[in-house]
Amino acid sequence: EDQVTQSPEALRLQEGESSSLNCSYTVSGLRGLFWYRQDPGKGPEFLFTLYSAGEEKEKERLKATLTKKESFLHITAPKPEDSATYLCAVQPYSGAGSYQLTFGKGTKLSVIP
Amino acid sequence: EAGVAQSPRYKIIEKRQSVAFWCNPISGHATLYWYQQILGQGPKLLIQFQNNGVVDDSQLPKDRFSAERLKGVDSTLKIQPAKLEDSAVYLCASSLAGTQYFGPGTRLTVL
Numbered sequence: 753e754d755q756v757t758q759s760p761e762a763l764r765l766q767e768g769e770s771s772s773l774n775c776s777y778t779v780s781g782l783r784g785l786f787w788y789r790q791d792p793g794k795g796p797e798f799l800f801t802l803y804s805a806g807e808e809k810e811k812e813r814l815k816a817t818l819t820k821k822e823s824f825l826h827i828t829a830p831k832p833e834d835s836a837t838y839l840c841a842v843q844p845y846s847g848a849g850s851y852q853l854t855f856g857k858g859t860k861l862s863v864i865p
Numbered sequence: 866e867a868g869v870a871q872s873p874r875y876k877i878i879e880k881r882q883s884v885a886f887w888c889n890p891i892s893g894h895a896t897l898y899w900y901q902q903i904l905g906q907g908p909k910l911l912i913q914f915q916n917n918g919v920v921d922d923s924q925l926p927k928d929r930f931s932a933e934r935l936k937g938v939d940s941t942l943k944i945q946p947a948k949l950e951d952s953a954v955y956l957c958a959s960s961l962a963g964t965q966y967f968g969p970g971t972r973l974t975v976l
Binding site: 784788793839841849851852855857858 | 869896898905906907908909910913915920921956958960963964965966967968969970972
């Protein structure tokens with residue numbers, strides 16, 4: 753069974769204080785690892801897809817990295833508008849065209865001005 | 866490009882009543898998903914459609930939940946009868962390939 757564990761559950765940062773969120777996973781065969789951002793009362797917003805160990809992707813103050821067992825979302829010099837819940841999900845290889853995502857519980861990030 | 870549309874945004878019902886949610890995916894997206902997100906949890910897949918056929922419904926509680934996607938575009942998810950534990954946000958997503966794009970969700974409260 754595919755499993756995703758995110759840590760910490762919650763993180764409070766001062767504006768400008770860089771940090772990292774962790775996503776540990778077990779999956780039979782990884783097709784892709786996804787990061788989403790979710791604001792209160794809204795659906796998840798797509799950020800990144802990573803496909804193989806060693807891959808990195810960046811968007812503004814966010815950088816996602818991937819190893820064979822975990823992924824990190826690095827946040828550099830965060831701003832209050834980066835406050836949200838960040839969700840990690842894995843998509844395994846499976847037959848019959850299934851693209852199921854298995855999500856972690858998320859990390860709730862609060863950036864204090 | 867318009868995103869995934871869902872309605873209603875909020876619904877409050879009594880237990881044992883029925884409820885239906887509607888989803889319109891991004892234009893041209895053949896694959897449509899329904900997820901259930903309980904407070905404090907990540908979304909959990911209920912059902913995946915490819916065009917108007919079901920690809921994966923292994924986690925759909927079929928004794929009370931049903932879904933259809935007529936004509937391969939819009940989709941409806943129904944719960945009948947609802948239980949207290951069905952209180953959650955119901956998210957619809959669509960994809961062209963592997964990346965799924967989510968709608969705003971419907972927040973269901975069962976009293």
